[in-house]
Amino acid sequence: MRVLETGNHLIALAAEASAVEVVPAYPITPQTQIIEMIADLISEGKMDAEYIPVESEHSACAALVSASLTGARAFSATSSHGLAYMHEMLHYAAGIRVPVVMANVNRALGPGWNIWCDHQDSISQRDTGWLQVYVASHQEAVDTVVQAFRITEDSRVLLPLMLNLDAFVISHTYMDADVPSRAEVASYLPPYRPLWRLDTRKPVTHGSVVYPADFSETRRSMQIGQENAREVARLAAGEFRDVFGRWHGDLVEPYLLDDARFVIIAMGSLAAEGKVAVDAMRREGLEVGLLRVRFFRPFPNDEIRQLCAGREGLLVIDRDYSYGNQGALFTEIKGALYGRADVPSHNLIVGLGGRDVTYAQIADMVKKAWKEDMPEVIWGDTQVSSGHEVTREILCEFSELFDGQPVGLVEGLDTDG
Amino acid sequence: MDEKKEEVGYITSVSRPVKGCAGDTGEWRVFRPVKDDDKCNDCLLCWIFCPEATITKETLEIDYQYCKGCGICAVECPTGAITMIKEEKTVKEEKR
Amino acid sequence: MVRFKDLPEEELFLSGSTACQGCPSSLALRIAFKALGKNTILIVVASCTSVLQGSYPLSAINLPLMNVAFATGGASASGVVAGIKALKKRGEIDEAPNVLVWAGDGGTYDIGIQSLSGAAERETDFIYFCYNNEMYSNTGTQRSGATPLGAWTTTTPGGKSQHRKDISQIMIAHRIPYVATVSLAYPLDFYQKMQKAATIRGTKYIELMAPCPPGWKFPSSQMIEVSRMAVQSGMWLLYEHEEGETRFTAATKRMIEGKVKRKPVKEYLEIQGRFRQILSSPEGQEAEDKLEEEVSESIRRLQGWVPEYI
Numbered sequence: 146m147r148v149l150e151t152g153n154h155l156i157a158l159a160a161e162a163s164a165v166e167v168v169p170a171y172p173i174t175p176q177t178q179i180i181e182m183i184a185d186l187i188s189e190g191k192m193d194a195e196y197i198p199v200e201s202e203h204s205a206c207a208a209l210v211s212a213s214l215t216g217a218r219a220f221s222a223t224s225s226h227g228l229a230y231m232h233e234m235l236h237y238a239a240g241i242r243v244p245v246v247m248a249n250v251n252r253a254l255g256p257g258w259n260i261w262c263d264h265q266d267s268i269s270q271r272d273t274g275w276l277q278v279y280v281a282s283h284q285e286a287v288d289t290v291v292q293a294f295r296i297t298e299d300s301r302v303l304l305p306l307m308l309n310l311d312a313f314v315i316s317h318t319y320m321d322a323d324v325p326s327r328a329e330v331a332s333y334l335p336p337y338r339p340l341w342r343l344d345t346r347k348p349v350t351h352g353s354v355v356y357p358a359d360f361s362e363t364r365r366s367m368q369i370g371q372e373n374a375r376e377v378a379r380l381a382a383g384e385f386r387d388v389f390g391r392w393h394g395d396l397v398e399p400y401l402l403d404d405a406r407f408v409i410i411a412m413g414s415l416a417a418e419g420k421v422a423v424d425a426m427r428r429e430g431l432e433v434g435l436l437r438v439r440f441f442r443p444f445p446n447d448e449i450r451q452l453c454a455g456r457e458g459l460l461v462i463d464r465d466y467s468y469g470n471q472g473a474l475f476t477e478i479k480g481a482l483y484g485r486a487d488v489p490s491h492n493l494i495v496g497l498g499g500r501d502v503t504y505a506q507i508a509d510m511v512k513k514a515w516k517e518d519m520p521e522v523i524w525g526d527t528q529v530s531s532g533h534e535v536t537r538e539i540l541c542e543f544s545e546l547f548d549g550q551p552v553g554l555v556e557g558l559d560t561d562g
Numbered sequence: 563m564d565e566k567k568e569e570v571g572y573i574t575s576v577s578r579p580v581k582g583c584a585g586d587t588g589e590w591r592v593f594r595p596v597k598d599d600d601k602c603n604d605c606l607l608c609w610i611f612c613p614e615a616t617i618t619k620e621t622l623e624i625d626y627q628y629c630k631g632c633g634i635c636a637v638e639c640p641t642g643a644i645t646m647i648k649e650e651k652t653v654k655e656e657k658r
Numbered sequence: 659m660v661r662f663k664d665l666p667e668e669e670l671f672l673s674g675s676t677a678c679q680g681c682p683s684s685l686a687l688r689i690a691f692k693a694l695g696k697n698t699i700l701i702v703v704a705s706c707t708s709v710l711q712g713s714y715p716l717s718a719i720n721l722p723l724m725n726v727a728f729a730t731g732g733a734s735a736s737g738v739v740a741g742i743k744a745l746k747k748r749g750e751i752d753e754a755p756n757v758l759v760w761a762g763d764g765g766t767y768d769i770g771i772q773s774l775s776g777a778a779e780r781e782t783d784f785i786y787f788c789y790n791n792e793m794y795s796n797t798g799t800q801r802s803g804a805t806p807l808g809a810w811t812t813t814t815p816g817g818k819s820q821h822r823k824d825i826s827q828i829m830i831a832h833r834i835p836y837v838a839t840v841s842l843a844y845p846l847d848f849y850q851k852m853q854k855a856a857t858i859r860g861t862k863y864i865e866l867m868a869p870c871p872p873g874w875k876f877p878s879s880q881m882i883e884v885s886r887m888a889v890q891s892g893m894w895l896l897y898e899h900e901e902g903e904t905r906f907t908a909a910t911k912r913m914i915e916g917k918v919k920r921k922p923v924k925e926y927l928e929i930q931g932r933f934r935q936i937l938s939s940p941e942g943q944e945a946e947d948k949l950e951e952e953v954s955e956s957i958r959r960l961q962g963w964v965p966e967y968i
Contacts, residue, residue, distance in 0.1 A: 166744035169737060193747070195740035199733055200776030207730035207773070208737030211701070214724055215741025216750070237727055242574045303573070336748075341576060343699045343722040343738060345755050350577040350717035352725035359714055366573050579720040582674030583712030590679065606662040610845050611882055613677065613685035619667040628673035632680035633879025646879075 146324050152283050152315035156248045157182035159290035161192040162330045166217040169197040169208035173227040174260045175312040176250040202227035206234035213243035216342040225252035225266045238305045239274025244297030245305045252312040253498040261499020262312035264465040268473035274367050276306040277442040279412040283320035285393040286310050295334050295381045301373040311414040333388045371443040396445035398437040405434025407515045411462040412438045421504035446481040454486040460514045464496045495525040591631030593646040601643035608635040660846050666692045675718035677710035680878025682868035683789045693852035698756040704728040705762035706796040729769045731761045732777030735784040757784035763804035764794045767823050778832040778861040785855045785862045791870040799873040808936040808945035817936035829863040830899050836862040838898035843886035847908040867894040875931025891926035892953035904963035923949045
């Protein structure tokens with residue numbers, strides 16, 4: 146069925162087509178339209194799922210997991226602070242090995258309160274054991290929901306998957322997309338057959354206390370699930386192409402890399418923007434290509450090494466920051482390449498809190514990173530000083546209420562402007 | 563113990579129900595309850611009140627392999643049919 | 659009229675667990691399982707019960723059991739109930755099992771209150787059982803919102819200076835179909851209330867006062883006696899609330915009707931080591947008076963729901 150819809154609505158339609166049975170839901174901008182549409186579909190009799198209007202995101206994840214452990218196919222959606230609020234439960238979901246799928250609309254974390262796009266929310270959850278995918282288009286959002294269950298429910302994986310889509314850029318804009326019907330999806334995605342479940346005919350205890358003597362093995366087994374997910378994700382994407390005729394890459398999506406001398410690496414909609422930048426630079430005769438990281442977990446180390454070796458330079462775009470170090474994607478790319486492919490690399494930090502990023506800006510940064518002497522981390526669109534640095538005035542603003550001395554330790558600090 | 567682990571597998575923390583999951587908890591006892599059948603009137607209170615389910619409803623016999631010696635049965639028995647006697651040997655020693 | 663011999667013989671709580679001697683939770687589990695039977699899914703909220711059931715790969719509980727995070731009792735139940743509905747639609751289950759959440763006072767009064775409240779407001783069809791030992795026992799007896807005034811805990815070493823919450827009343831305010839309090843000293847009352855709860859659709863809240871021997875500092879053999887004294891002094895009131903009306907039950911009923919005189923709170927405090935300090939301190943008399951007043955106030959408030967007293 147061809148529709149003109151927002152990214153959020155498409156996610157909801159794809160969940161319906163994937164025969165999702167339980168949806169715990171808590172609203173948060175900019176995810177709300179996903180759960181609103183699911184409520185509409187159920188109320189109109191177009192979707193046969195149990196809707197649980199939970200009272201918090203932590204509870205949303207709890208209900209998501211327990212519904213899945215009972216044997217039902219479960220789905221939810223969140224964003225930003227909601228994702229952060231359920232952090233504990235994300236670890237729990239991976240540890241108890243349920244194949245749930247959750248859409249995360251990538252939004253900044255505050256304070257300051259910011260509802261717009263960046264990847265801080267999801268990169269902050271990279272250690273939880275969840276698979277992570279970043280989609281770059283509306284069609285990919287639809288197709289990835291379907292592929293997601295195919296991957297997570299495979300008994301070689303049995304780990305939850307977080308499907309990331311950029312706030313407003315994808316979630317709220319209208320594009321045309323093909324949403325497969327339930328019958329079409331059923332030919333690709335079989336019904337959920339849980340490995341074990343809460344069943345009175347076969348009583349077992351889930352989530353026991355595990356002593357040090359046995360704990361490591363449960364963790365290693367989670368990593369094995371992630372490693373298997375590489376192959377399963379490739380199979381899932383390949384089979385999807387066979388059935389539906391559409392391809393968005395598997396773990397990565399290469400763009401004009403064959404003869405590229407310089408490569409942009411990015412996730413999400415900035416990778417789509419990056420492709421436009423590549424096209425513009427190609428018209429100028431610059432041999433630039435782009436590597437879109439689609440799966441952030443499991444991290445596509447092999448593909449990165451293969452596709453980056455021998456290049457003249459890399460520009461890794463991060464719409465996030467791992468404070469105290471560098472951009473999250475950049476750090477992981479460097480980790481993949483260390484000791485195997487020594488390629489000069491730069492980290493471009495842009496778009497935090499939804500600041501708009503154009504292909505012209507990306508192209509400009511590529512040229513600078515390639516040809517000029519730039520710092521390793523380039524804060525592409527952010528000024529160092531925006532008039533908000535700490536001055537003596539600020540340090541005394543409240544202290545005049547008591548002793549008038551500047552607050553904090555300011556010895557040696559030039560506070561006069 | 564190791565056979566049980568193989569059977570469950572290392573995928574996750576799934577455990578199977580079995581009696582004595584903490585071992586022979588009778589070894590915890592310092593005092594053991596001893597029943598005088600002549601005084602017992604089959605009221606079933608000891609059966610109801612045992613936190614460890616060691617007393618059988620049918621025969622009101624105490625399973626000393628698991629009885630922890632908490633003493634509740636002795637205190638609650640209305641006819642004083644149960645007395646707490648200090649253990650001389652542990653369950654382990656008894657088995658030898 | 660249920661008698662002890664009517665209680666089923668089968669044990670779904672298996673002997674040889676890691677529970678302390680005289681543990682009220684293990685006894686309560688035994689009785690609850692007899693009332694509900696095998697067709698029950700148990701959700702255990704982080705508490706002593708997560709530990710007394712044993713550790714991987716063995717378990718002391720012969721029911722499908724999910725150990726859940728501390729704050730998630732209510733939400734986990736909502737998920738399981740929804741999953742069961744989905745399976746029923748698929749034709750994979752005939753008779754929906756009982757869903758029983760087992761939580762301590764920590765997971766109910768404090769960190770779990772939000773999730774319990776949400777599940778109750780959603781009218782999730784399950785039984786929420788709180789075994790209340792008036793502190794965070796599993797982590798070593800720290801104070802909770804259920805700890806009574808004057809009680810020693812590791813984080814109130816001088817005796818708690820605030821009153822405990824009354825969660826049963828909060829649950830009544832949620833307009834759920836059944837709220838009840840139970841005691842191990844009155845096991846038939848407990849058994850009957852569990853059985854009744856299983857027949858009612860919607861959220862059922864049942865709370866047990868669970869005297870913890872190491873935490874309250876009394877010999878394990880006295881566990882039932884302490885439970886009894888709590889009821890006889892009014893520090894634990896036995897009642898059930900259904901359709902806007904409260905009914906006192908068992909010994910509390912006899913006490914309210916004047917057939918038995920209420921014992922002074924002091925007698926209940928004196929048999930527990932956790933009140934020894936406050937009783938022997940200058941604040942002792944004041945604490946005792948406040949507790950007596952708390953009991954009177956609770957009775958008055960409950961009587962507001964009892965038709966005969968309105």
